[in-house]
Amino acid sequence: MDYPVITHRGGASGVTGSCHQLWIDQNNSILVDCGLFQGQEASNGDNSFDQLKINFPVESVRAMVVTHVHIDHIGRLPYLLAAGFRGPIICSPPSAVLLPLVIEDALKIGFTRDKKLIERFLDQVQNQLVVLPYKVWYQIPVVSGLPARLRLKRAGHILGSAYVEADLFAGGDNRCVPINGGRGSESASRENTDNIRVVFSGDLGAPWSPLLPAPRSPYRADILVLESTYGDRLHEHxxxxxxxxxxxxxxxxxxxxxxxxxxxxxxxxxxxxxxxxxxxxxxxxxxxxxxxxxxxxxxxxxxxxxxxxxxxxxxxxxxxxxxxxxxxxxxxxxxxxxxxxxxxxxxxxxxxxxxxxxxxxxxxxxxxxxxxxxxxxxxxxxxxxxxxxxxxxxxxxxxxxxxxxxxxxxxxxxxxxxxxxxxxxxxxxxxSAHADQKDLVNFVRRMREKPRQIRLVHGDDPARKALKQALLCQLDDDTDCDIVLPAESSAPG
Structure with missing residues (x-):
């Protein structure tokens, strides 16, 4: 099997339950978000226990990245830890402040009101939390595998929101070390032409949102996992x-x-x-x-x-x-x-x-x-x-x-x-805190180096199909890009 591979554990063909697993190789993976399903996307139309369970193995997951702290992106975190995940939980500095508030509330509503259990769980989250400043590279602790790193960029959705750039290095190239604590730069990234860059948009904000600056497109992406919540409409006024x-x-x-x-x-x-x-x-x-x-x-x-x-x-x-x-x-x-x-x-x-x-x-x-x-x-x-x-x-x-x-x-x-x-x-x-169709298309168009593959997620099928058509119309004829509408999977790999 050729790597990287992306398995969507939720939020592929719907707008809740976001959870995406990036496989570095057969033994190592990164989880981007672990959100709660809502509305008709929840099993049996409610928040039943079945849709809260982590129904895939977590042994390969070396790190979880939080794009932002909305419940549809982090609501299954308690169940991820209960399934045995003990790796780093990576988030931006504002998200590190907001995350415990969201999780405490989620625990009280759907898990337990026992104060000691809640405190114990929150202590565990704090012990695993890694606060990563924007634009700083973090090395993923892989086990007998290929080097990988990631960093966060501001997404403009809510305070602390981020999109994720993940670099995967082939052939044992170790030029990404040391990463943790070192500030990365676009020019340094461009020198490493042998790496594969995967970008997860999380939820992107729109221009002129109160309190937040608009997101800026990444310089490049080989694979882009792009949200499509409003892929079929434009925000008015x-x-x-x-x-x-x-x-x-x-x-x-x-x-x-x-x-x-x-x-x-x-x-x-x-x-x-x-x-x-x-x-x-x-x-x-x-x-x-x-x-x-x-x-x-x-x-x-x-x-x-x-x-x-x-x-x-x-x-x-x-x-x-x-x-x-x-x-x-x-x-x-x-x-x-x-x-x-x-x-x-x-x-x-x-x-x-x-x-x-x-x-x-x-x-x-x-x-x-x-x-x-x-x-x-x-x-x-x-x-x-x-x-x-x-x-x-x-x-x-x-x-x-x-x-x-x-x-x-x-x-x-x-x-x-x-x-x-x-x-x-x-x-x-x-x-709306989400980018509309024009903003999403611009997020791709403004990349200096366009993706080889775009995977449209976090949208109903009409929105994903409309955004796919809009992207095909706007991308240059000489841009060789495969636009995919993936589905969720509970398979191990």
Missing amino acids: RRDRRYQLQQYAQAALNKKGHLIIPAFSIGRTQELLYELEDIIHRAGPESPLKQLQIIVDSPLAARFTEAYRQLKVWWDSEARQRVQRGRHPLSFDALYTVDRHDEHLRTVQYLHKSHRSAVVIAASGMVSGGRIVNYLKAMLGDTRHQVLFTGYQARGTPGADILKYAPVGGWVLLDGQRYSIRAEAVRLSGY
């Missing part, structure tokens, strides 16, 4: 998204209703707060927007927001300039955070009866659980309210159903009960 968000907030004020935003606790919540602070800051002194209350109802989101504030050295230049001018983009007067569960229930009841408008941000982003469900149960049946979706809604999730059936006055199933949809449900794709 990205530069106008703040204005559109303001219009929805204004509409809530006019109707004396509430703007309900399902959002993931990490990434999207902080970006929305950043934009809402700017909307209130720019509003005139007599504007009703000055009276708008912003409610974040999620203890986890509050912890992430605090972590984001501590990690502002990783923000983009615009965000850091706001801080230097004395503004507090993630901590402002109109912001109110709900912590305790009893306080949450009281807030739902108060808003249900109140005619004072508010913007409510609560998890989960696909309405597959969490506190957002109680808000929707109370408010979906009232035409005064709006539900604003700013992220991807996977097939089979209540979020996807609300968007589908709201225009026809349908219903959605929440906790086993039907709830009529009378509130307006809208999508604002300008806040």
Whole structure:
């Protein structure tokens, strides 16, 4: 068998459960992410134990790389460790701060609430964690095999997100040593023409995302594993998204209703707060927007927001300039955070009866659980309210159903009960944390040396097929590139 070989353990023909195994040779491999399946991609349509299990051998896995800390990319980490993985868990400095928060929450929801067990597990994660600065090469500890190294580049998806460049050296070439602790460079990489470079995109962000710089394409790739979440569409009005968000907030004020935003606790919540602070800051002194209350109802989101504030050295230049001018983009007067569960229930009841408008941000982003469900149960049946979706809604999730059936006055199933949809449900794709088709094509086009093979993953089949066609149309005629739509595999190799 010719190496490298890539086996997709999840997230190939769907948008959740990302897990990709890069085989260096028959005895050594690297795992890129180990995420949770959600929606219809979960076995039996739920989070059953079968879809959490690691159903492949882990003895060959020398390292796991975390592209970012969303649950669909790291949610199976507890089960990977339970399966016996004891190698390094490699991530960027911001992800190292955020990862324990995500894993602790995931353990409480799907594994155990025993504090001692959780602490023991978190200690194990910390012991295996390797914090790798961006652009620094790390040597993979192979066993009687060929040398390999990897490094992380900023992906612009959420704070700490990265795409992965992995170099595999043939014939025992040891020029990549020493790597750990040494700063790599593109010029040095180009000198090693006998290496095979495999790039895993993880989830790529889009230009003009709040707080984050846009990702820059790698110089080269021989094999590119590329996400395709929005491979069949373009994001509308990205530069106008703040204005559109303001219009929805204004509409809530006019109707004396509430703007309900399902959002993931990490990434999207902080970006929305950043934009809402700017909307209130720019509003005139007599504007009703000055009276708008912003409610974040999620203890986890509050912890992430605090972590984001501590990690502002990783923000983009615009965000850091706001801080230097004395503004507090993630901590402002109109912001109110709900912590305790009893306080949450009281807030739902108060808003249900109140005619004072508010913007409510609560998890989960696909309405597959969490506190957002109680808000929707109370408010979906009232035409005064709006539900604003700013992220991807996977097939089979209540979020996807609300968007589908709201225009026809349908219903959605929440906790086993039907709830009529009378509130307006809208999508604002300008806040998507994912690159769209144009951005994904540009990620490839801007490489100086194009891939010989592109493997399109992390997308539904229509999105993958559309992106394949777009890439074929945009790549030069003299570019010899095989574009593959792989499937998941549970086979050992």
